[in-house]
Amino acid sequence: SQQGEEDPQALSIQEGENATMNCSYKTSINNLQWYRQNSGRGLVHLILIRSNEREKHSGRLRVTLDTSKKSSSLLITASRAADTASYFCATDGGSGYALNFGKGTSLLVTP
Amino acid sequence: GAGVSQSPSNKVTEKGKDVELRCDPISGHTALYWYRQRLGQGLEFLIYFQGNSAPDKSGLPSDRFSAERTGESVSTLTIQRTQQEDSAVYLCASSLAEGQETQYFGPGTRLLVL
Numbered sequence: 001s002q003q004g005e006e007d008p009q010a011l012s013i014q015e016g017e018n019a020t021m022n023c024s025y026k027t028s029i030n031n032l033q034w035y036r037q038n039s040g041r042g043l044v045h046l047i048l049i050r051s052n053e054r055e056k057h058s059g060r061l062r063v064t065l066d067t068s069k070k071s072s073s074l075l076i077t078a079s080r081a082a083d084t085a086s087y088f089c090a091t092d093g094g095s096g097y098a099l100n101f102g103k104g105t106s107l108l109v110t111p
Numbered sequence: 112g113a114g115v116s117q118s119p120s121n122k123v124t125e126k127g128k129d130v131e132l133r134c135d136p137i138s139g140h141t142a143l144y145w146y147r148q149r150l151g152q153g154l155e156f157l158i159y160f161q162g163n164s165a166p167d168k169s170g171l172p173s174d175r176f177s178a179e180r181t182g183e184s185v186s187t188l189t190i191q192r193t194q195q196e197d198s199a200v201y202l203c204a205s206s207l208a209e210g211q212e213t214q215y216f217g218p219g220t221r222l223l224v225l
Contacts, residue, residue: 041219103152
């Protein structure tokens with residue numbers, strides 16, 4: 001079953017603006033990961049945040065995790081047209097391996 | 112180094128036929144996963160292999176689905192008597208070991224059952 005739910009479903013912004021996507025989940029987790037998918041094919045891993053971490057940075061990406069609210073956010077700063085893709089959060093749902101994905105947020109960055 | 116590879120990239124088949132999908136994980140990765148992604152949806156976990164342990168098949172949707180893996184190398188996912196609802200992208204991923212490790216995904220096989 002799909003545990004993660006991303007919000008919004010779709011987001012359209014202009015280059016240079018920041019994009020914020022949110023993810024909510026239902027059960028306890030060991031970690032939460034964000035992935036990007038271009039053109040409905042392979043997923044690219046962006047960042048992993050563990051359950052004992054609250055915030056993590058990687059380049060233009062900033063991820064926060066609030067385990068008390070069972071939610072996470074992904075912030076992409078200074079967006080570029082190349083950031084156009086679908087973004088998914090994935091949780092391990094406690095199993096330690098099988099990832100549970102939401103339906104994703106479709107991000108469109110226009111020049 | 113080479114990433115996860117999958118073949119074929121695309122497969123069109125007729126309802127009732129069997130199909131076999133192949134995944135080559137990253138060399139040295141002991142854990143291998145199969146997921147299915149229907150149009151506009153997130154990924155659904157299908158099956159997990161870790162070394163020589165018994166696979167976790169809890170995500171397989173029916174007994175028409177099966178998968179094998181020889182050691183820590185290639186895996187094949189077989190769908191027998193395909194149905195139209197099997198149409199989806201089938202994604203394979205591998206990781207160094209189970210648990211709390213990044214999963215690296217292949218490009219997927221897009222299956223269309225007519």
